[in-house]
Amino acid sequence: MLSFTEENYLKTIYHLSDSGAKAVLTNEIAEAIQTKPASVTDMVKKLAIKNLIAYEKYYGVKITRQGKTEALTIIRKHRLWETFLVEKLGFNWGEVHDVAEQLEHIQSPLLIEKLDEFLGFPSADPHGHPIPDKNGKFKVARQIPLAEAIGKKAIVRAVKNSSPSFLDYLSxxxxxxxxxxxVLAKMDFDASLEIQIDGKKKVYISKEASENILVTE
Amino acid sequence: MLSFTEENYLKTIYHLSDSGAKAVLTNEIAEAIQTKPASVTDMVKKLAIKNLIAYEKYYGVKITRQGKTEALTIIRKHRLWETFLVEKLGFNWGEVHDVAEQLEHIQSPLLIEKLDEFLGFPSADPHGHPIPDKNGKFKVARQIPLAEAIGKKAIVRAVKNSSPSFLDYLSxxxxxxxxxxxVLAKMDFDASLEIQIDGKKKVYISKEASENILVTE
DNA sequence: TAAAAAGTTTAGATTACCCTAAAAAAATAA
DNA sequence: TTATTTTTTTAGGGTAATCTAAACTTTTTA
Structure with missing residues (x-):
């Protein structure tokens, strides 16, 4: 069984390796977890002994199949709890992260299965992030242009046009x-969209831009 | 802020001092918490420094007003979570303790207020134990003979007849x-009761006995 | 009430996690 | 390609919670 701390490291490493097949570096983990590189080195050795990651000195860390499975059950728990907090308890979208960060470490497979059922087996959390099923698989959602997601919540997955000027504009x-x-609304007169980013900032996006941002619901 | 471990000690000490105004002894705590007396001594000093208990060497420990307040918020959380698990997730009465033992340590006052509201401000958990309100007060329930609690769940508070033979029979x-x-059922022919104790053992109790056991709903 | 038993505390280790400072390796720049 | 900078690791400690064994109090028993 993993400790609270080990779970946090593993989850972080999973997220950091999500984009790209490259090894995750010590400093990245330290930055993400708000700790010192020396502490990361210690923990990373521990996780490697448990076969949850592959660690090569000075090179970095790659998550193993076994580690991925563990990470996905933590992420599943996190996202189910976030859904519960918003849908059932009436939390706002932005208030749930810290509490879910604690709840994700509760150990009880039965609890999670019952919670999943109680929530009606949701496939995404309130932020739109997919919830893995109990085998660690998520439904692969089709990518659509943002322009087709009026009124919905969606996660940015890719861009069609990757010109520097467009990427610069997006950032x-x-x-x-x-x-x-x-996507809060579509303006009738020019098909621009009013969108809210991560539950915070609201901005307007032109029709052109909205057709070049690919999202999953 | 209290650690997970400090919270467990405090809650245990509260429960042990519940019956009687006597000091709680080191060995009792060690027994209850499944640890060694030497460890208890260490922790008890820490809690005393934080003014949660009064500790006198070789004599024992008494919980302070401040300690009581802390203990009651932990107990409130525990009992609200137990209620949630049974009422909303469909757990059985006997399955909830271990999970609630973990959930009671989640830190978020807002979460607890929202959970309380979601559950309809219950005044007792599925075992019949009273749930303190957010100021640590519980509704003082009137004591009634068990014979008047047909179909209900109730906690044994006292006995009317305290003859050794009756107490022996009860134990x-x-x-x-x-x-x-x-109280599952009342038998028509002799007014004896079928009762279930702590969600486990079922026994039959005579009319006489049921009139001499005082309970609160 | 003195001796034995029971209960409690202290001393000294252990484990998990984290830190700082110094050493070592890798990446970058001149 | 050597020197400099950056990144990473090692060495050595610190704190929280636990333990065992030994020392010390208190209680019980004879």
Whole structure:
């Protein structure tokens, strides 16, 4: 069984390795987990002994199949709890993360299965992030242009047009791969969209831009 | 802020001092918490420094007003979570303790207020134990003879007749102060009761006995 | 009430996690 | 390609919670 701390490291490493097949570096983990590189080195050795990651000195860390499975059950728990907090307890979208961060460490497989059922087996959390099923698989959602997601919440997965000027524009307004967008409204006169990013900043996006951002619901 | 471990000690000390105004002894705590007396001594000093208990060497420990307040918020959380698990997730009465033992340590006052509201501000958990309100007060329930609690769940508070033979009989069938009884049925022909003790053992109790056991709903 | 037993505390280790400072390796720049 | 900078690891400690064994109090028993 994993400790609270080991679970946090593993989850973080999973998220950091999500984009790209490259090894995750010590400093990245330290930054993400708000700790010192020396502490990361210690923990990373422990996780390697337990076969949850492959660790090569000075090179970095890769998550193993077994580690991925563990990480996915933690993520499943996190997202189910977030869904519960918003849907059942009436929390706001932005208030749930810290509490879910604690709840994800509760150990009880039965609890999670019952919670899943109680929530009606949701496939995404309130941010639009997919919830893995009990075998660690998520439903692969089809990518659609943001322009087709009126009124919905969606996660940015890719861009069609990857010209520097477009990417620059996106980063300027705060849109990035993985961002959670809520498409609040479509303007009739020019088909521009009003969107909310990560439950916070609201911005307007032109028709052109909205057709070049690919999202999953 | 208290650690997970400090919370467990405090809650245990609260429960042990519940019956009687005597000091709680090191060995009692060690027994209850499944640890060694030496460890208890260490922790008890820490809690005393934080003014949660009064500790006198070789004599024992008494919980302070401040300690009581802390203990009651933990107990409130525990009992609200137990109620949630049974009422909303469909757990059985007997399955909830271990999970609630974990959930009671989640830190978020807002979560607890929202959970309380979601559950309809219950005044007792599924075992019949009263749930303190957010100021640590519980509704003082009136004591009634068990004979008047047909179909209900109730906690044993006292006995009217305290003859040794009656007490002996009670302990033999498994009824004790604090036990949680569910009165399943009343037999028509002799007014005896079928009861379930702590969600486990089912026994029959005579009319005489049922009139001499005082309970709160 | 003195001796034995029971209960409690202290001393000294252990484990998990984290830290700082210094050493070592890898990446970058001149 | 050597020197400099950056990154990572090692060495050595610190704190929280636990333990065993030995020392010390208190209670019980004879």
């Amino acid at each position: 300027k307004i705060g849109v990035y791969i993985g961002a959670s967008l809520h | 033999k069938i498994g009824v004790y102060i604090g036990a949680s009884l569910h």
